[in-house]
Amino acid sequence: MLSLMGDEIVAVRELPVRKVRRYATAAFVLLALMTATKCSFASSPYSWATYYAPRRTATITIDGDLSEWDSVKGFTMDQEKFFFVGQGMSSKKWTGPKDLSATFKVVWDDQYIYVAVHVVDDKVNEPFGSLVSGMDTGSWDDDGVELMFDNDGSNMARYYIGDPLHHEFHFVYSATHPLVFDNFWKYQAGAPQPMFTLPDGKKEPLAYPDEVMAKNEITQSFAGPPYYGKFAFKRTPDGYNLEVRMALPGAQMKPIYDGGHAIGFDVAINDNDEGKGPLKQQLHWSGMNDLYWRDCKFFGTLILYDSVSGASTTSSTAK
Secondary structure (H helix, E strand, O other): OOOOOHHHHHHHHOOOHHHHHHHHHHHHHHHHHHHHHHOOOOOOOOOOOEEEEEEOOOOOOOOOOHHHHOOOOOEEEOOHHHEOOEOOEOOOOOOOOOOEEEEEEEEEOOOOEEEEEEEEEOOOOOOOHHHOOOOOOOHHHOOEEEEEEEOOOOOOEOOOOOOOOEEEEEEEOOOOOOEEEEOOEEEOOOOOOOEEEOOOOOEEEOOOOOEEEOOOEOOOOOOOOOOOOEEEEEEEOOEEEEEEEEOOOOOOOOOOOOOOOOEEEEEEEEEOOOOOOOOOEEEEOOOOOOOHHHEHHHOEEEEEEOHHHOOOOOOOOOO
16 A cells, blocks of 8 residues: 555656556546446436447457457346336246347447347247338337437437437348338327337327337448448347447547547347247346337446556446
């Protein structure tokens, strides 16, 4: 333990200037990250819903092979507390992590955000709801991954199809024809509040008044503006992988301590064991309740940092 007396202070004075600067930089970065977490814009009530994403340090090929991500720390959702409660769903049918669980990882560079998700799912099915006309079913009933982004960190509510800054992406698994959807709502003055009918006949809100639902598939346009995206699924012995790269218009792709800002972010895993009908269950990182799909304030927080700066910050796994 250091004191400010005697020979010990002399030892501190004799530290190489370069090393002192490195320690000072690391201390500043850590302080900035801690401050960003405490001042996070998001309203998630869950203490785990902040992810520290390091800058990409190696080439990432978007092919569903996640071996390039081995050095990146992930967040694992494998407990009952991560299940969405609503629309007739909960953790009641869950039989354990081999039934459904997931680990996600995030990195970034000056142009893109990169997301890797490994899903453990004992029964993986091809899409059905995504291919049906009408709004009785859709991508929300198919096996796949939902990624939510509040690019500019504005806590936007009531965002609509065509909004380049606020997103509810659905990446729908398929071995032959995977699909992508982005946002599902349009503004229509005077439209009654959409309601979801539960199995017992009761109803709960599905969106806000003056909103109507629509399927907005972007599979073919995802590679172009504003996303400039690429994605790939890969089947695994215990489920599947999803790998995504995309631009985030409106986001400052810089470390939080170097002119960047917190980004709203959320992940959900959809599980349908029957290959038809409604979901069996849904894992969720932050938005387990309320209208999380209509209000960015329920998202978690994504903090960008650069490990080259000398700071050592890791993302926790849930335990």
